[in-house]
Amino acid sequence: MLQEREQKLRDLMRRGLAGDGAAYALFLRDLAALLRSFLRKRLSSMPDEVEDLVQEVLIAIHNQRHTYDVAQPVTAWAHAIAKYKLIDFFRRNSRRGEQVELDDAEDFLATSDHDAQDAKRDVSTLLAELPPKQRAAIESVKIEGLSIAEASKRTGQSESLVKVNIHRGLKTLAARMRESL
Amino acid sequence: MKTDQLIEMLAKHDVPVNKTRIALQVSLAVALGFIGSFVLLLVVFDMNPDLGMLFNNMWFWVRFLFIVSVGAISAAVLARLGRPAEASRVSVWLIVVPFALLALVAASMLVMAPREERADMLLGISWDVCARNISLLALPLFVSAIWIAKQFAPVRLRVTGAIAGLFAGAGAALIYSLHCPEIEPAFLVVWYSLGMMIPAVVGAVLAGKLLKW
Structure with a gap:
């Protein structure tokens, strides 16, 4: 099941990088749902910030897409970026002590959330x-x-x-x- | 802007990446760093007029190999640190190998040498300026290495900064070896290593500021 999800995502990403904009949009949409669920769990005390951070990670992922190697699982790659961005967010908000649960990419893939709230920052x-x-x-x-x-x-x-x-x-x-x- | 609109924007046109262009940018940045460092050498220190005579000396080539292997390993490690999926699996400690090997050679040579020669082997004629000079020559390469790291997606900032600094230090040591006549392993393993480590420490300290994205 998780394997299938990864396969599907990787396929969409590969087609996206080859110039298929529709596949790339689907990839980002699926990824946004994974990110939302991942971030919502870890920002339970700041639920209003979740959608903003989802957007920030999406742009980061898009801007760094050249660091993705198609031979590698795309979930592990995206998860590493999401983790970096979350830790960076905590640091910016001087919550250095905050423990980021360092789960693996499989957990990241396990739950998704398509219910987007409004972002605060436009x-x-x-x-x-x-x-x-x-x-x-x-x-x-x-x-x-x-x-x-x-x-x-x-x-x-x-x-x-x-x-x-x-x-x-x-x-x-x-x-x-x-x-x- | 809603997240769906943002996605639509990101996915519209121009998604494929131009890998050749990125490779070109990286090569250009490395070349500029080396040129900058070399110009600095000519302006501040000048070339060693007896350089040609060193070519026949085995220890000249040992020094060359030491510096190049530090540079090559840090470049390889840096390339992986810039890729989020690989960054957590990179064994940074591989970088210790050239230092450890040279230290072994230096130590055995020191042990075998007559007691009164040991100080000279360690201090040469330029121990007091060597590390400072290498760090100075590392400046242009440091700027290049940090710029390159920033073009990728380092998720371990401190380590990435340190390795970028070490790469700059190794590049600077290579340039400096066109001026510096010291080829004694004991000297190199202490003072060249120190010279390469100074930019590495600076890189680690400044990483949070310089590399964040």
């Missing part, structure tokens, strides 16, 4: 505050759905610059999310 506000070039690239490609070529025409940035600005913009976004929680 990512669209943070997006609007990005440096103009990064914002323009992200808005045209990632929100309006233009192709890289169309976005290049619209923004006057070369195609590779559009890609670089998307990448940088999402990294800036991740850093600002981290600061704002």
Whole structure:
């Protein structure tokens, strides 16, 4: 059962990395449910922060997707990032003493939660505050759905610059999310 | 923004990663670090005019091998530390091997040497500046190594910082060996090791600030 879940996730991720956006969205959606359950259990005293942290981990996972090796279980990889982000969150909120239960990737895979609450921090506000070039690239490609070529025409940035600005913009976004929680 | 909207945004276009580009960036950063360190060597210390004569000396090559193995092991460990799925399974202690081997060689040579020569073997002519000089040359490489580590996803920050620093230290030692005439194993195992460990300690101390993501 867990094996099957892992297999399914890994397959979606692999297709996503090969350019299948729909598969990648499914992967992120399944992962979000796993993260929500994982974080809700560990942030029982701060239930309002759960969805914000889910979003932060999702962006982190997306930004670091090049560190995933398709030969490895994707759950172990995502779980390691989630754990890092949770410990980082505790540290930021000066709860150094907090014990993070160091369960293994199997437990991470065992329960999922599709019931998303509202996030406190609005990512669209943070997006609007990005440096103009990064914002323009992200808005045209990632929100309006233009192709890289169309976005290049619209923004006057070369195609590779559009890609670089998307990448940088999402990294800036991740850093600002981290600061704002 | 709702989580579902965020997911939709992340998944729209441009998901595949360009591995060649990443490899290129990493190589470029390493090259820049070495060039920076080499320029620093030329400006501050200059090359050893008798370098060519050392090529025939076996201990010159032992020094070379020692430094290169520290650098290669730290690079390999660093590459795995940057990948969250592998980071917890990396055996960092592999890095001790070149130090331990050289220490063994140095110790046996010290034991066999006449008592009055031992101090010279340990201190050479530059013991008081060696570690400081290597740490200085490590600066550009340190910046590169930290930048590279940041392009990945280190989940063990302190260890990653230390290994990045050690890599910079080994690179700096390699550059410094173009200037430094010391090739006695006892000298190397003390002062070169110290020189490489200073950036490693700095890396470990600053990791929380420099590497967080």
